[in-house]
Amino acid sequence: MTENALFDALLQSQADADPFLEAPGTSPLSYGDLRCKVLQAIAHLQNAGVAPGDRVLCQIEKSPEGLILYLATVGAGAIFVPLNTGYTGAEIDYFLQDADPSLLILDASTQHARDAATVRGVAVVSPATLTAEGPEAAPVPRASDDLAAILYTSGTTGRSKGAMLTHGNLISNAHALTGLWRFTTDDTLLHALPIFHTHGLFVATNVVLGAGARMLFLPAFGLDALAEHMPRCTAMMGVPTFYTRMLSDPRFTRAALAHMRLFISGSAPLLSESHAAFERQTGHAILERYGMTETNMITSNPYDGPRIAGTVGLPLPDVSLRIASPDEHGIGGIEVKGPNVTPGYWRNPEKTDESFTEDGWFITGDLGEIDARGYLSIVGRQKDLVISGGFNIYPKEVEVQIDALPGVQESAVYGVAHPDLGEAVAAAVVLTEPGATDEATIVAALDDHLARYKIPRTIRFLTGLPRNTMGKVQKNVLRDGYGA
Structure with a gap:
């Protein structure tokens, strides 16, 4: 048996x-x-x-x-x-x-x-x-x-x-x-x-x-x-x-x-x-x-x-x-x-x-x-891959560069609809403390490390990234909430 x-x-x-x-x-x-x-x-x-x-x-x-x-x-x-x-x-x-x-x-x-x-x-x-x-x-x-x-x-x-x-x-x-x-x-x-x-x-x-x-x-x-x-x-x-x-x-x-x-x-x-x-x-x-x-x-x-x-x-x-x-x-x-x-x-x-x-x-x-x-x-x-103007953009590649910047605690990169490019790169960023850095500083720093088409066209500063119960960042929540 x-x-x-x-x-x-x-x-x-x-x-x-x-x-x-x-x-x-x-x-x-x-x-x-x-x-x-x-x-x-x-x-x-x-x-x-x-x-x-x-x-x-x-x-x-x-x-x-x-x-x-x-x-x-x-x-x-x-x-x-x-x-x-x-x-x-x-x-x-x-x-x-x-x-x-x-x-x-x-x-x-x-x-x-x-x-x-x-x-x-x-x-x-x-x-x-x-x-x-x-x-x-x-x-x-x-x-x-x-x-x-x-x-x-x-x-x-x-x-x-x-x-x-x-x-x-x-x-x-x-x-x-x-x-x-x-x-x-x-x-x-x-x-x-x-x-x-x-x-x-x-x-x-x-x-x-x-x-x-x-x-x-x-x-x-x-x-x-x-x-x-x-x-x-x-x-x-x-x-x-x-x-x-x-x-x-x-x-x-x-x-x-x-x-x-x-x-x-x-x-x-x-x-x-x-x-x-x-x-x-x-x-x-x-x-x-x-x-x-x-x-x-x-x-x-x-x-x-x-x-x-x-x-x-x-x-x-x-x-x-x-x-x-x-x-x-x-x-x-x-x-x-x-x-x-x-x-x-x-x-x-x-x-x-x-x-x-x-x-x-x-x-x-x-x-x-x-x-x-x-x-x-x-x-x-x-599903998180961003395709902008025909180019494949892997969010982690951009996130690694943002996370290494002074004043940044963590980030999440995702795609948003764009009338010309199909999708554009967007980023949600959590700072180590309020005002630790700003969008212009981040974009300028990324310009030395990433091709232009990979640099976020919009950056939103959040107090925390949306996560599920096991700690995974919910990029669908970011796309739904900040997709414009």
Whole structure:
């Protein structure tokens, strides 16, 4: 009989007494506790009518129960669908319609989602009910090509799409990253990420489980909490915002972080300046990696060897990567193939077909280039490419020059409609302090470094760039708000 692939890969090898998780305000969990709670939750899910292949939607605040419910849903042979806690009632209604779940797991306070579920006739259960003590049930057999999860994309170019992830997708990534990043039973991960996203749920959690390591599980990111708990940890995974904020805090010194083994960054580009500043302040070179919802992780800078700022490193083992239709600079579309890649989008065969080449490579939608050492650098999204007067302009090339100027904290370059050129370059700039520089000074400085057609024709000064929950700059918001 086929076993439950993901359950067996992540929850079978650790000793019962080995510590798994500590979270402020809750009792510690050992691996034995975790297995017991997961098997009990499988029974609760089955009693609630969840059958193999059913979708289970989950919109709850970050808690250890969220991890238990993820593992129990997969163990029950169902498909876990985590939802951003910020989604509105209208957004929840769309996911209920699209995913057609048998169950919606909600915190008591989420009334708008409860109302939407009532309209759709979907049963609602609290996480407390599903994680209560009770009889255990055995995992349901599932093969590596069975679906384990659906993660909805951010939907910046239209309706969110449900990226399907199989047991094998998640297992391959967990095994590859555990080895690449040298996680062992001696490690304790400081977990400050949300768990409705692939970074915090599948990368962080699955690597810890795969290594039999421990985690300190924080409800959210906060500098005080990091300073308090980091002395007991060996590694942290974060988004660039974590590291830029740590740089502004005098508690995170070379001496204070001397015990740490590894800092990993992803989900959004890390500025080369931030990488260099963090290494100067702490003595640690951040390890940057690259992935996406549909593929989990694709590349990583090496654990041993140069961690090159501005790059996202080398392809993972068994993952192939190529640059399609490169231009004269070697920049082109990033395409990937491997055991980590989604089989497609939930109930969306048209979008699935559009996202794969005829020879089976997944089209990421990102633009990149590979240097002589094989390291990949991300130039931007294909949809963010600005074509002005027939010339291709890669926003990152312009952003790097703007970010290096005195008085500039960060920038985002995007295209706006232009009656003559088709598109013109525009920039949103955040200053280190009000009045630190001005548009004329920036344009004059860029004139020495960029061709005229790449220089922004308009610059807007903002107090902050619009970002999603994982720290990615939302250029669609800039185009929509400042597209004139």
